Amino acid sequence: MVNSASFSNSKYAIVGGGLMGRLLAVALAREGSQVELFDKGHSDASGATARIAAAMLAPLAESAITEDSVVRMGIHSLPRWKELISQLSTPVFFQQDGTLILWHRQDTSDAERFTAHLERNCRNNSLLQLPQKLNNEAVRDLEPGVADRFTQGLFLPNEGQLDNRQLLDALLIELNSLKVHCHWNTEVNPDELRKDHAYKAVIDCRGTGAKDGWNNTLRGVRGEVIRLYAPEVKLKRPTRLIHPRYPIYIAPKENDVYVVGATEIESDDLSEMSVRSAMELLSAVYTVHSGFAEARILEMATQCRPTLKNNLPEIKTRKDKGLSDLIMINGLYRHGFMIAPAVLDCALELLRSGDSNTALDLGLNITQETNNSEASLCV
Structure with missing residues (x-):
């Protein structure tokens, strides 16, 4: 240190x-x-x-789309978050109960490719823990509220999130x-x-x-996020949906609040969320859990993530x-x-x-x- x-x-x-x-x-x-x-x-x-973030701490899930160096930084950061939060005088919600990956039957081939990619990454990095394949009973044990809609899934141990x-x-x-x-x-x-x-x-x-300090190599990548109050849902951990058009994530926070997002647009536009994005996010989240039908929309927000070339x-x-x-x-x-x-x-x-x-x-x-x-x- x-x-x-x-x-x-x-x-x-x-x-x-x-x-x-x-x-x-x-x-x-x-x-x-x-x-x-x-x-x-x-x-x-x-x-x-x-x-404007879900604040998921998911190095294995992100290994499907990012470089190994970022994955290693994520692995390093998980225990450090525990230390940093423990030093604060005000409590901060922190959870490390893993990530649940789900998909609909028609997207099984995409899920198989995703699983193979994660398993290959685990073989290349011994610090990553292999994803666990779930049948319907195992899905029910982890997240009872989604078991009627999903017969299989993946569980990524040790991943986390914070508020x-x-x-x-x-x-x-x-x-x-x-x-x-x-x-x-x-x-x-x-x-x-x-x-x-x-x-x-x-x-x-x-x-x-x-x-101005990065010689035109820095750009904004727009993200759109919806915050929902959904007391009927009761998801216990971050959940991701494999889908060819909108691979959403759902991050449950305290007091029945859920952060939902997926969209990633090469633009530094900070205007309000588009109707298309809102419809796709809300439609997708409803397919994960029917309780989202009665959720209350707390916020629709956009922001641009700072991204180098x-x-x-x-x-x-x-x-x-x-x-x-x-x-x-x-x-x-x-x-x-x-x-x-x-x-x-x-x-x-x-x-x-x-x-x-x-x-x-x-x-x-x-x-x-x-x-x-x-x-x-x-x-």
Whole structure:
């Protein structure tokens, strides 16, 4: 872990008060640093990507669509989430009861390909646990409410989820307790802050707001999410539906609230959800459990996930004579909550020593930019 002496009495500016900005600010302040946090939005994170998320922690499920490095970051992050949440003064819902995968009979061939893909990934990564094939009786044991509609499924052990909004609120309370100087509703340019030599480093965590620092390689990928109040449903764990058009996920939170999503659109459009997306999400979720027919729609929300050209996260550093160091963290894409603790650990190591063994182990790319050129520090 990070040596606290390396941060004692150092001063940092963090730009962006979403998930990564708050995690870093809390970690640095706990280690004795002076931290200033700047965000153009309000303290409730209403404009942050992290607020519009299901916050599923599912490295095996995501291995079907992402690179091995992201899977390794997700595996690293699961136990770290337990540690990070246990250190907060306010409770945050955290669950690690696995993921249930379901499909309708007509989609069996897609499910077989999906299963084979996961099994191959498990053979290539010994830290992943093989998915368990379920018959109707096993489905009933795990989730009685869906057994009348699904005769088979997959269970992915050890995967989890947390409540993203509880976490953001708990981190805000921690920021205030640690006396982090937060500048909400304040838009700043990280390069301007670098002129203040009091900062050891300026850390840019602005997500899609940082496009100017990533040479046009950063884009937004639109996601659409519906929050439902469905007291008749009683799902116990995150559930995913394999479907050729809308492979939805359903994440049950506390108090009968469910976060439902699937859509992923190559666009930075932040307008309201389309009728088509709403109809497809709601139709699909009803096919999973009939209790959703009487659910109440609490919210339909959209947000753009910050995504780099390779769909992988990256940390980029810049050193310029006469300016504070600049560290840019971005590209967490759809895996923000799943990999955030891993990215946090790598960033803290980088701040301490200028390098990160954890990044090398996990495959997180760290590059150093100087005079419009880049050199890779960790791959």
